[in-house]
Amino acid sequence: MTLPLRWGRRLLPVSAVLAFLGLWQWSAGHYPPDQLPSPLDVAAGFRELTESGALFEHIRISLLRFATAYGLAAAVAIPLGLLLGGYAPAGRACDPLLQLLRPISPIAWFPLAVLWFGIGNPPAIFIIFLAAFFPILLATISGVRDVEPLHLKVASNFGAGRVFTFVAVVLPAAFPHVMVGLHIALGTAWIHLVAGEMLGAQSGLGYLIVDARNFLRTDLIIAGMLLVGALGLAINGAMRRAEGVVRRRWGAV
């Protein structure tokens, strides 16, 4: 028996999810719910969260922090990247420093984040900012440096000045690279959202998970985790669509 291709394509991931849920449900039967709640327990916990309305407040706060930190990172990293990529001496000067700071996980900044910013919003924003900053910065620098020499040659031939060349050639040429950096940063920043919100924040999805742990509500921990995953998936999908628009507009470079 053969199914239409479209059905086959849907069926495969759906059956994988069902198998995973089945395995989970079966495993949960062997452990106390405090250690491993079943999918049904988690669904019940999720309903509890939505009914109280607290969940939406947590989501709103998390998205707000995320947008603030991510926006700040883009606002600092893109101009800085344009400067370091476009002005060779600045790039050469800062390169070793960047290479040194880049491999340090935002998690390693935790103690400093708390010392400098206390608890609540600022340290969380700081951690998310760090996670987004480097991917955007490095992509912007390479975008500016990778401008096709021929494109610059043509600009110089037409007598284009430095400012016009920068605005009309370098910026648009670097733009698709910047988009790639923004996309990567979206992923890393979202991953660090939960971590950042574990630093003494009193709200948000990270706090929700920590708080649930304090009350040994394992079902709520897992509900929070799945929610983080689902929101990340949605944000990433939106970003991919935006990137697709840019790619088409830029002739799929």
Place this chain on the structure above:
Amino acid sequence: MGGIKIRVDDVTVRYVDAAGHAHVPLDRVSLNIRAGEFLCLLGPSGCGKTTLLNLLAGFLRPTSGSVSIDGAEVTRPDPRHVTLFQEYGLYPWRTVLGNVLFGLQAQRVERAEGERRARAALDLVGLGDAARRFPHQLSGGMKQRVALARALVVEPDVLFMDEPFGALDTFTRGRLQDELRRIRRDRKPTIVFVTHDIDEAAYLGDRVAVMATHPGRIAALLDFPADTQFSRESARFQERRAKVYAAVREAFGEDEPTEDEIEPPVAESPLQELAAL
């Protein structure tokens, strides 16, 4: 024909590569190019023809000797002398019209005036209907037409062309060669055209400089009567081809350039095969 437009005086380009080997892409080249003439630089890869063009266009400075246009030494690129490249150099994020407008915007030509001129240039190369399209939606031949319109719109008095039709199929190349002839009749720019295609040089050039390798130099300079009327089927073209081919053979002696270095004069071109019948 007017007086001397471009003067190349005893120019040498020498450099040492990273491995410490000395290279001499151009060795003591002197050449005068007349105003309004069509000069072809013909030779295999490595003969310095593109290096010479880059010197004329101001993208490169000679190690010794000098290049001057209209009596002024060439030290940098100049919008009065526009170069066309084999890879077009179009901006993929700009529409066809936007690409043609580029040079005008760089020179701060007023917008309405610029658009009028850009549309006229697109009409000239037969792309009036493609103004709103993007480069990636165009064929190679259309892209080179856009590049040509972008060059012509700033009304340059010299066109430097670096194997501009090298990436195009024979039919497209033939059509663009004919259009270049037509545009030349209308606008009368001085054209320096780099090619490794003997037929192309014989069809387009008033003069053909045959270049040789190691070191790069001009081995022969063929002077034909200025004529843009003859067809590829004419005896006159056959005669020109034979002369260019003989000069190439002489320049390289028995040590003929290998297949990948220079395109054979016959074959490849269906237009040629038709002409030979």
